[in-house]
Amino acid sequence: MKIIGSYVSPYVRKVLACMALKGIEDYEIDPITPFFGDDEFARLSPLRRIPVLIHGGLVLNDSTIICAWLDETFPGHPLLPADPADRARARWLEEYADTRMGDVFIWGLFYQKIVCPLVWGEPGDAERIERTLAEDVPAVLDYLEGQVPAEGFLFGEIGIADIAIASFFRNAAYARFTIDAVRWPKTAAFVTRTLAHDCFARFKPFEDAQLSTDPKGRRAALLAAGAPLVEQSCGTRQPVRGMMRL
Numbered sequence: 001m002k003i004i005g006s007y008v009s010p011y012v013r014k015v016l017a018c019m020a021l022k023g024i025e026d027y028e029i030d031p032i033t034p035f036f037g038d039d040e041f042a043r044l045s046p047l048r049r050i051p052v053l054i055h056g057g058l059v060l061n062d063s064t065i066i067c068a069w070l071d072e073t074f075p076g077h078p079l080l081p082a083d084p085a086d087r088a089r090a091r092w093l094e095e096y097a098d099t100r101m102g103d104v105f106i107w108g109l110f111y112q113k114i115v116c117p118l119v120w121g122e123p124g125d126a127e128r129i130e131r132t133l134a135e136d137v138p139a140v141l142d143y144l145e146g147q148v149p150a151e152g153f154l155f156g157e158i159g160i161a162d163i164a165i166a167s168f169f170r171n172a173a174y175a176r177f178t179i180d181a182v183r184w185p186k187t188a189a190f191v192t193r194t195l196a197h198d199c200f201a202r203f204k205p206f207e208d209a210q211l212s213t214d215p216k217g218r219r220a221a222l223l224a225a226g227a228p229l230v231e232q233s234c235g236t237r238q239p240v241r242g243m244m245r246l
Ligand SMILES: N[C@@H](CCC(=O)N[C@@H](CS)C(=O)NCC(=O)O)C(=O)O
Pocket: 009, 010, 011, 034, 035, 047, 048, 049, 050, 051, 061, 062, 063, 064, 098, 106, 241, 242, 243, 244, 245
């Protein structure tokens, strides 16, 4: 099995966390940033997005599709709760995280603060960052505060909804955002608890290696940290603008 996508992507992290829960250890990873994908990447990922999962002749795109396939294919820890109403709620929270939290935390913060200067050599949109922090982030946190439990996970055992939500807060932290635990105490504690779970914690050294090195030293740093890297990457040195949002 092969995963294409950087350890720092919230959607790749979501897939890797689900694989960890399922005990899937036999895979390789090509940890590219989506903007540095070659023609082979464009062929495998028509939206030029990560993650991509390849298993034999099967190529899967989109973290939700990938995680559903993992859950239907591999035994072990179920990613969805058993009760139909809970399953529906878990799917909704996954969708809410992937779409709204993606818009707010990735496109509104992480992309503006980290990706723009690093990949495009230009500052992010300061007005957008300000609006995101003043309006969009509080609205997301108000909603989550009414959803997450004071203790434990959303539906008993940790599952897809917990993982999808918590994953974005790693990127938020990279963009130097922390949850105000006085205003949103349940969400702050839930995120800390979920990100501390082994299914997330085990990948942190790879994220640190990815973030703290320049492209030249990255492969060596990731290998040194124990990342199961592919031999042949579909990464390239010249960045290509994404097609979904510019
Ligand atoms: N709905 C997709 C979203 C994937 C996504 O947006 N990935 C980001 C990386 S964090 C990406 O590839 N962005 C590049 C782009 O949209 O151009 C999923 O769940 O996999």
